[in-house]
Amino acid sequence: MKTEAIASAVTIGEPALRSICDAVLKAADGDQAEAVVVARNAALTRFANGAIHQNVVSREADLRIRVVRGKRVAMVTTDRLDPDGIRRATEDASDLARSAPENPTFGGLPGDRGIRAAPSAFVERTADATPTDRARAAKQLCDAARAASLSAAGYVSTNVQELAIANSLGVWAYAPATTSDVELAALGGAGSAFAQRIALDFGALDVAGCAREAVAKATAAQRPRDLPPGTYEVVLEPYAVRDIVSFLGSQLTGLAVEEGRSFVTAKLGQKVTGDVTLVDDPFDAEGLPRSFDLEGQPSERLTLIERGVAKAVVYDSQTAYRTGQKNTGHALPPNPFQPSAPMHLRLEPGTKSRDDLIRESKRAVLVTRFWYTRWVHQLRTIVTGMTRDGTFAIEDGEIAYPVKNFRFTQSYHEALAGTLGIGSDLALLVPGEQFGLQLSSYRVPALRLAAFAFTGATQY
Amino acid sequence: MLGSVERDLARRALDTARTRGATYADVRFVRRAVEDVLVKNAHLENVDRSDTYGFSVRAIADGAWGFAASPVLTADEADRVAALAVEIARASALTKREDARLADVTPVTATYTTPIEIDPWTMRFDERVQLLLDAATAMHKAQPGLRTTRATYEIWKEEKLFLSSEGADIAQTLYETGASIAAESVGNGEQQIRTYPGSGGRSQNTAGWEYALRWDLVGNAPRIADEAVALLTAKQCPQDIRTSVILSSNQLMLQCHESCGHPIELDRALGTEAAFAGTSFLTPDRLGSFRYGSEQVNIAIDSTRKGGLGTFGYDDEGVPASEGWAVKDGIFVGYLMSRETAASLGTGSNGTMRADGWARLPLIRMTNVSVMPGSAGTLEDLIADTDDGIYMDTNRSWSIDDRRLNFQFGTQVGWEIKNGKRTTMLRNPTYTGITPEFWGSCDAVCSESEWVMWGTPNCGKGQPGQVGHTGHGAAPARFRDVRVGVVG
Numbered sequence: 001m002k003t004e005a006i007a008s009a010v011t012i013g014e015p016a017l018r019s020i021c022d023a024v025l026k027a028a029d030g031d032q033a034e035a036v037v038v039a040r041n042a043a044l045t046r047f048a049n050g051a052i053h054q055n056v057v058s059r060e061a062d063l064r065i066r067v068v069r070g071k072r073v074a075m076v077t078t079d080r081l082d083p084d085g086i087r088r089a090t091e092d093a094s095d096l097a098r099s100a101p102e103n104p105t106f107g108g109l110p111g112d113r114g115i116r117a118a119p120s121a122f123v124e125r126t127a128d129a130t131p132t133d134r135a136r137a138a139k140q141l142c143d144a145a146r147a148a149s150l151s152a153a154g155y156v157s158t159n160v161q162e163l164a165i166a167n168s169l170g171v172w173a174y175a176p177a178t179t180s181d182v183e184l185a186a187l188g189g190a191g192s193a194f195a196q197r198i199a200l201d202f203g204a205l206d207v208a209g210c211a212r213e214a215v216a217k218a219t220a221a222q223r224p225r226d227l228p229p230g231t232y233e234v235v236l237e238p239y240a241v242r243d244i245v246s247f248l249g250s251q252l253t254g255l256a257v258e259e260g261r262s263f264v265t266a267k268l269g270q271k272v273t274g275d276v277t278l279v280d281d282p283f284d285a286e287g288l289p290r291s292f293d294l295e296g297q298p299s300e301r302l303t304l305i306e307r308g309v310a311k312a313v314v315y316d317s318q319t320a321y322r323t324g325q326k327n328t329g330h331a332l333p334p335n336p337f338q339p340s341a342p343m344h345l346r347l348e349p350g351t352k353s354r355d356d357l358i359r360e361s362k363r364a365v366l367v368t369r370f371w372y373t374r375w376v377h378q379l380r381t382i383v384t385g386m387t388r389d390g391t392f393a394i395e396d397g398e399i400a401y402p403v404k405n406f407r408f409t410q411s412y413h414e415a416l417a418g419t420l421g422i423g424s425d426l427a428l429l430v431p432g433e434q435f436g437l438q439l440s441s442y443r444v445p446a447l448r449l450a451a452f453a454f455t456g457a458t459q460y
Numbered sequence: 461m462l463g464s465v466e467r468d469l470a471r472r473a474l475d476t477a478r479t480r481g482a483t484y485a486d487v488r489f490v491r492r493a494v495e496d497v498l499v500k501n502a503h504l505e506n507v508d509r510s511d512t513y514g515f516s517v518r519a520i521a522d523g524a525w526g527f528a529a530s531p532v533l534t535a536d537e538a539d540r541v542a543a544l545a546v547e548i549a550r551a552s553a554l555t556k557r558e559d560a561r562l563a564d565v566t567p568v569t570a571t572y573t574t575p576i577e578i579d580p581w582t583m584r585f586d587e588r589v590q591l592l593l594d595a596a597t598a599m600h601k602a603q604p605g606l607r608t609t610r611a612t613y614e615i616w617k618e619e620k621l622f623l624s625s626e627g628a629d630i631a632q633t634l635y636e637t638g639a640s641i642a643a644e645s646v647g648n649g650e651q652q653i654r655t656y657p658g659s660g661g662r663s664q665n666t667a668g669w670e671y672a673l674r675w676d677l678v679g680n681a682p683r684i685a686d687e688a689v690a691l692l693t694a695k696q697c698p699q700d701i702r703t704s705v706i707l708s709s710n711q712l713m714l715q716c717h718e719s720c721g722h723p724i725e726l727d728r729a730l731g732t733e734a735a736f737a738g739t740s741f742l743t744p745d746r747l748g749s750f751r752y753g754s755e756q757v758n759i760a761i762d763s764t765r766k767g768g769l770g771t772f773g774y775d776d777e778g779v780p781a782s783e784g785w786a787v788k789d790g791i792f793v794g795y796l797m798s799r800e801t802a803a804s805l806g807t808g809s810n811g812t813m814r815a816d817g818w819a820r821l822p823l824i825r826m827t828n829v830s831v832m833p834g835s836a837g838t839l840e841d842l843i844a845d846t847d848d849g850i851y852m853d854t855n856r857s858w859s860i861d862d863r864r865l866n867f868q869f870g871t872q873v874g875w876e877i878k879n880g881k882r883t884t885m886l887r888n889p890t891y892t893g894i895t896p897e898f899w900g901s902c903d904a905v906c907s908e909s910e911w912v913m914w915g916t917p918n919c920g921k922g923q924p925g926q927v928g929h930t931g932h933g934a935a936p937a938r939f940r941d942v943r944v945g946v947v948g
Contacts, residue, residue, distance in 0.1 A: 055549070
């Protein structure tokens with residue numbers, strides 16, 4: 001057996017996936033049926049203490065079947081994709097749909113509305129990456145850290161995924177995609193720093209840039225000083241900004257508005273933040289483009305917040321049906337907690353470099369990233385969390401010294417109300433797997449905010 | 461249980477791995493069936509049944525680790541996956557600083573099945589759903605103005621087969637059942653939630669349907685609904701004060717999970733989770749001497765206790781379930797370990813390696829990490845013994861730093877305690893502290909009668925991400941001089 005044969009990320013391909021979905025639609029006993037296949041070959045090489053300690057490849061493929069009988073709906077998922085497995089799962093879903101109590105709020109599966117082409121998100125070179133390729137990249141990161149007397153921890157990852165969706169109303173959607181990403185925490189005896197890079201093309205992945213950023217910042221982060229908790233002006237690196245955009249994005253959905261827990265409930269058309277613009281752009285070629293959602297519906301480009309004014313929220317078919325709104329094509333796999341989400345968020349860039357933002361700050365805190373952020377109060381978007389991997393005091397426009405990490409308790413949308421500056425460069429960041437897929441991406445700049453409430457501190 | 465077909469493929473994969481140069485290999489087959497059902501606003505919103513089935517090979521070659529997994533159950537695929545695991549291990553050796561070493565374990569041939577009373581998989585579907593519909597109806601009947609209600613259950617059956625190149629052959633069948641209700645209210649500029657019996661998703665145990673029935677969801681539904689509505693106009697928790705806090709049993713279990721369970725994971729303490737989950741303030745030099753908490757604090761590591769989500773026969777390295785201590789009389793005395801991390805301490809594994817299904821690598825995971833009961837009597841006894849403080853019940857928010865020192869938690873509801881009595885309801889209660897200082901301020905833990913084995917089926921760890929199911933027994937406990945009511 002040749003090395004290439006055992007290591008390559010074989011894709012199933014559109015014809016075979018279509019055939020699996022057709023078999024489901026044919027066998028389903030119901031008024032409507034839907035078949036979704038998520039196939040992926042995920043490879044991740046993880047290192048810590050300067051050496052690879054976990055190195056994994058898994059080939060996975062799940063078939064999710066939804067069968068509808070009037071107002072009765074059931075879902076069954078299987079990874080048995082042989083004819084017998086498909087038949088048994090389809091029968092199981094059909095039987096469940098027969099015995100399930102009615103859901104009067106179910107609006108039926110969505111029909112075929114046509115799908116616009118999006119830029120390709122599949123790069124052959126990423127699919128062809130081998131364990132040795134990933135190990136070499138990991139070694140490059142470990143060596144860079146060691147050369148600066150730092151310890152390296154992080155990962156190198158390549159992923160290939162295929163998404164296929166069909167339903168009995170004529171929907172068919174298929175998209176293959178690749179991603180590669182690298183993450184490095186460079187750790188010294190008393191301080192650490194973090195950097196991340198993402199690319200569709202493994203050959204274009206900026207491993208050296210990731211190493212440079214983390215190592216230089218970690219070197220500067222050693223021996224942090226105490227700075228008393230309090231409300232400070234902040235400059236947030238894109239890693240921290242991503243967290244804010246992610247939390248606010250999760251509330252810019254039809255369900256969050258319907259359930260009364262969104263900060264834009266009854267405030268569409270009103271000012272809710274400072275002068276920032278947040279869009280969801282499934283066609284952004286610099287992100288992870290995909291032009292349809294997980295129900296095979298065309299995804300719209302939406303401006304969610306325009307210069308601080310709440311303009312729109314995203315919908316899936318069922319929330320749109322219940323609330324009498326238009327389906328914007330932002331469905332996640334059917335689930336009762338988060339049936340839709342903006343999956344291609346971009347906080348529009350400003351005109352200042354990240355160094356300009358620092359230079360314009362008289363006294364502020366520079367935050368590399370947030371950690372373990374959780375809602376304290378959703379309606380007010382109050383979140384608590386920690387700073388991590390590179391927190392610094394800014395004095396008179398310069399990074400003055402590293403400081404120990406803070407706990408913050410802060411309303412995210414109120415923090416954006418004090419936007420003083422927006423970086424001109426956007427970083428592409430991803431949140432990790434959701435529902436077994438690399439579904440979402442963020443493109444965000446650095447931000448300078450007038451006030452951020454640090455409510456506690458830790459010992460390092 | 462998985463049988464001869466899987467066993468033959470596993471043996472073939474082990475042979476292939478050895479032929480390719482592996483000095484150690486193991487193979488796991490896992491078949492997992494799960495049914496999740498959710499009733500929202502008294503209507504069946506979600507029925508989701510899944511059946512996943514595949515295998516993985518873990519190998520050491522050239523002194524380094526490789527892992528590969530597939531759902532395709534053929535001889536050719538067993539060969540391919542085994543060969544790939546070895547190839548990945550050789551690539552890992554590119555950065556090797558020392559050879560992987562494993563603590564000894566006696567290879568056994570064994571079987572284990574979760575003891576259950578009512579097999580949920582043999583019940584009729586509508587029997588299970590009716591419990592949720594009845595509970596939801598009871599919530600709406602009590603409080604028609606509730607914005608959202610949810611009632612949910614999950615049933616789970618996992619069959620596992622583990623074979624190793626050392627000769628282990630272990631077959632296990634694990635059952636889990638979980639259930640919960642939730643009531644959400646909106647108004648008065650507030651959004652509030654009450655859940656029962658645990659927080660967030662579900663409380664879950666290794667058990668049959670008897671676990672869903674034990675909580676009397678229908679009987680408790682009106683109280684939960686009433687409290688959710690009352691919270692809209694309840695008094696705001698006092699802001700930024702220091703006072704005594706009594707934590708409910710289900711809140712103490714999460715406090716234990718986050719501030720003891722994670723920092724006693726030896727992989728964290730040795731730095732191998734440094735980039736993601738973080739490290740630990742409980743470093744090996746502190747083992748056996750560091751004062752983690754007051755003398756009232758005893759925290760057990762026990763994967764043998766009936767019902768816990770960390771209860772099994774053997775872990776995913778073939779190490780038997782065990783009992784031990786993490787904290788004894790307030791002193792940090794024990795880690796959660798794998799064979800490899802135990803070897804680095806010169807000891808044996810206590811069997812805590814578990815993987816999230818067939819496609820993921822086993823990691824050190826909490827088994828059942830439990831705050832053991834004290835002698836403070838019942839919750840009402842403890843409140844009666846408290847002059848001034850706040851009783852906080854059921855988690856709403858949780859956050860802790862990457863060394864597990866600085867934490868901040870919020871609960872769904874609080875009550876002022878005045879002169880030994882529970883008095884005014886409080887909304888949005890939060891508390892914060894530093895782990896060893898906080899546990900050091902614990903001066904009372906309620907007795908055995910208040911002790912409950914809780915389960916958290918949503919513990920995240922690892923890259924790629926894995927969801928772990930962990931058990932935590934706890935009884936209400938009191939902490940002195942706690943910072944309460946943090947606001948930004």
